[in-house]
Amino acid sequence: xxxxxxxxxxxxxxxxxxxxxxxxxxxxxxxxxxxxxxxxxxxxxxxxxxxxxxxxxxxxxxxxxxxxxxxxxxxxxxxxxxxxxxxxxxxxxxxxxxxxxxxxxxxxxxxxxxxxxxxxxxxxxxxxxxxxxxxxxxxxxxxxxxxxxxxxxxxxxxxxxxxxxxxxxxxxxxxxxxxxxxxxxxxxxxxxxxxxxxxxxxxxxxx
Amino acid sequence: xxxxxxxxxxxxxxxxxxxxxxxxxxxxxxxxxxxxxxxxxxxxxxxxxxxxxxxxxxxxxxxxxxxxxxxxxxxxxxxxxxxxxxxxxxxxxxxxxxxxxxxxxxxxxxxxxxxxxxxxxxxxxxxxxxxxxxxxxxxxxxxxxxxxxxxxxxxxxxxxxxxxxxxxxxxxxxxxxxxxxxxxxxxxxxxxxxxxxxxxxxxxxxx
Numbered sequence: 001x002x003x004x005x006x007x008x009x010x011x012x013x014x015x016x017x018x019x020x021x022x023x024x025x026x027x028x029x030x031x032x033x034x035x036x037x038x039x040x041x042x043x044x045x046x047x048x049x050x051x052x053x054x055x056x057x058x059x060x061x062x063x064x065x066x067x068x069x070x071x072x073x074x075x076x077x078x079x080x081x082x083x084x085x086x087x088x089x090x091x092x093x094x095x096x097x098x099x100x101x102x103x104x105x106x107x108x109x110x111x112x113x114x115x116x117x118x119x120x121x122x123x124x125x126x127x128x129x130x131x132x133x134x135x136x137x138x139x140x141x142x143x144x145x146x147x148x149x150x151x152x153x154x155x156x157x158x159x160x161x162x163x164x165x166x167x168x169x170x171x172x173x174x175x176x177x178x179x180x181x182x183x184x185x186x187x188x189x190x191x192x193x194x195x196x197x198x199x200x201x202x203x204x205x206x207x
Numbered sequence: 208x209x210x211x212x213x214x215x216x217x218x219x220x221x222x223x224x225x226x227x228x229x230x231x232x233x234x235x236x237x238x239x240x241x242x243x244x245x246x247x248x249x250x251x252x253x254x255x256x257x258x259x260x261x262x263x264x265x266x267x268x269x270x271x272x273x274x275x276x277x278x279x280x281x282x283x284x285x286x287x288x289x290x291x292x293x294x295x296x297x298x299x300x301x302x303x304x305x306x307x308x309x310x311x312x313x314x315x316x317x318x319x320x321x322x323x324x325x326x327x328x329x330x331x332x333x334x335x336x337x338x339x340x341x342x343x344x345x346x347x348x349x350x351x352x353x354x355x356x357x358x359x360x361x362x363x364x365x366x367x368x369x370x371x372x373x374x375x376x377x378x379x380x381x382x383x384x385x386x387x388x389x390x391x392x393x394x395x396x397x398x399x400x401x402x403x404x405x406x407x408x409x410x411x412x413x414x
Contacts, residue, residue: 115375159366168322
């Protein structure tokens, strides 16, 4: 990884790569990428073995930023249902912006079409991280089958992201409504019971 | 469109393009494409104004084939719930095959990253067609809000497709279970009531 190279070159390249791969797709050429980052191709290949390695490294480098866009912050103290709903409320907001191109992890995997590509592995780990967040909250909230609920919520997240891309517009509350329906069906009620009116037995599970 | 050109050349090109764009992505070069189709670049540009036009035309050409993979056939006489569930059962089967690369319409839109691209417009129309199918069945089945239910089912379809790509494997019944949960919540019961046990009032809506 060229420990003698200043960290700033590596970070500048990772930043530019993450931005361009997301905006234009992973098919963008190394030439254009290095130009945008202000880094020579020689420097790039000193830092990364291949473009594939750069795609993977840039996605991993940017992953915490992407996660912070939708996950509750470290100081959040809300109950499980609210913490899960936070993700979908943030998704509705983020997916309505003009620069939105879908979930970056799903987009990368869909574009690469190879589950063994190092960047597809990064994408899979990131999505597994989101599912793990949902599962932990579902467990804490007393859901009957936290693992299945977590997978279902991830499917809603990715399906709603895809819808925002295909329709080129706002989700109009669809993701929030679907998440609430799944949480209701799983018996995961909220602090205020304001979204769980259809779920029988939710009173028994109020935190 | 060159009416003097034999239809077979156009169809051979559309077939090869649809197959290669789905398998390798829309970034594949015109050179490789024409070679695979056994068509000269000159012939290609006589038939299509641009590669963008070919991407759109090939997706539209293949759309009925893709639709037939998951929709019930023209002779199907099952009740609405069963017809909707058929789509998700088929999705589970199709997405578990090694050549699966996700929903072709979502994949194209995600790769192009431009809702105004002619192929993104084709993709949007195709997804709207799936939503229209769900809505018609939801209406026929007496769902309270057929439009919302139809959109939700489309989100599950696309989210499950994305999951199959990201995880590189089988959905293990997740799409079928989620569709059933949404149909239950919307009061759309089936012939046998075998999947709708959790839905209050479903007895009143049996077809």
